[in-house]
Amino acid sequence: MNTERLFARSLINRATEWTMHLDAPADPHDRNPAQIEGLEFPGGSFTISRESNDGLAEASGGTAFAAPHLGFALVGTLARNGFGVEQLCRLCGASVLDGPLLAECRMTFRRPLRFDVEYRVCAKVVSVERKKSRRLGAMDLLRFIATLSEPGGVAVAEVLYSWVLPQRGVGSE
Amino acid sequence: VNELPVGAPLPRWCHRVTLAESIRWSEALCDPNPIHFDPHVVARLGLGDRPISPGPASIAYLVNMLASAFARGEITELNARMIGFVFVGDDVEVSGNVIAVERSAEGIRAHCSLVLHVGPDRLPAVTADAIVGIPEEPPRQCGTANALSVDDEASPDG
Numbered sequence: 001m002n003t004e005r006l007f008a009r010s011l012i013n014r015a016t017e018w019t020m021h022l023d024a025p026a027d028p029h030d031r032n033p034a035q036i037e038g039l040e041f042p043g044g045s046f047t048i049s050r051e052s053n054d055g056l057a058e059a060s061g062g063t064a065f066a067a068p069h070l071g072f073a074l075v076g077t078l079a080r081n082g083f084g085v086e087q088l089c090r091l092c093g094a095s096v097l098d099g100p101l102l103a104e105c106r107m108t109f110r111r112p113l114r115f116d117v118e119y120r121v122c123a124k125v126v127s128v129e130r131k132k133s134r135r136l137g138a139m140d141l142l143r144f145i146a147t148l149s150e151p152g153g154v155a156v157a158e159v160l161y162s163w164v165l166p167q168r169g170v171g172s173e
Numbered sequence: 174v175n176e177l178p179v180g181a182p183l184p185r186w187c188h189r190v191t192l193a194e195s196i197r198w199s200e201a202l203c204d205p206n207p208i209h210f211d212p213h214v215v216a217r218l219g220l221g222d223r224p225i226s227p228g229p230a231s232i233a234y235l236v237n238m239l240a241s242a243f244a245r246g247e248i249t250e251l252n253a254r255m256i257g258f259v260f261v262g263d264d265v266e267v268s269g270n271v272i273a274v275e276r277s278a279e280g281i282r283a284h285c286s287l288v289l290h291v292g293p294d295r296l297p298a299v300t301a302d303a304i305v306g307i308p309e310e311p312p313r314q315c316g317t318a319n320a321l322s323v324d325d326e327a328s329p330d331g
């Protein structure tokens with residue numbers, strides 16, 4: 001448990017450092033959703049090794065199967081889309097320190113995931129909608145779609161995300 | 174699999190969420206969101222008193238359940254809605270049913286409805302629907318007492 005706490009502390013420090021080095025988030029009042037909708041992510045790529053598959057299976061409370069865990073479609077499209085969770089928050093004038101939450105995700109697989117294949121990640125913002133939650137207050141509902149493709153452009157998977165981004169800076173409007 | 178009845182319950186999948194897992198998911202996702210590992214931030218935001226497991230981890234639990242239930246199946250669609258928090262230390266249980274079956278020459282598409290419950294009160298935290306493709310089983314050899322092994326089939330003598 002001590003190791004876990006040390007890990008957690010290190011992540012907290014890293015989160016704080018990342019945030020300190022960022023440009024100041026845009027004023028949520030000034031943000032124009034139309035500027036964000038349709039925005040394409042820089043994109044990226046990733047591969048799935050057997051070792052990382054074992055690690056993800058273990059972190060998911062299960063044993064590793066012969067094929068890659070489908071959780072890699074989430075890891076790849078979130079961590080290797082060129083923005084990442086932290087910058088997605090900034091795009092909407094939110095902060096990752098305010099607790100963004102995954103609200104919904106729709107995954108479609110056209111082919112099984114495979115080991116040691118370099119997958120290309122492409123993504124773009126579908127919509128941003130300002131909402132009000134009784135529990136979270138003002139928030140943005142960010143929808144974006146990400147695709148995984150094999151070399152040659154063969155589509156493998158598509159993930160449509162809905163994320164709740166609390167807007168702590170926005171008062172009761 | 175060919176007998177897969179509509180309404181059949183799927184085997185439950187249970188697990189206790191740990192802080193180490195929540196941290197590993199955060200690292201894999203490159204997600205510095207402190208609610209996944211810092212209980213003080215969770216409390217400050219009024220969301221609870223324990224770290225909240227990342228949403229993708231809960232989806233991975235759904236995948237585990239389906240993978241256990243359909244050994245030869247491939248998930249082709251999985252739509253998950255997060256309706257509650259999964260906290261570190263929670264006992265989670267994924268349960269579900271087959272709600273429809275489509276048959277084709279390639280095999281079967283099983284439509285499933287899933288729920289992830291948490292804690293002793295079994296509060297629903299994730300609801301989902303999924304489609305699992307299951308290839309048709311190869312026809313059995315008639316007149317043989319035992320199924321052919323892979324080596325037998327590969328043998329040049331047939």
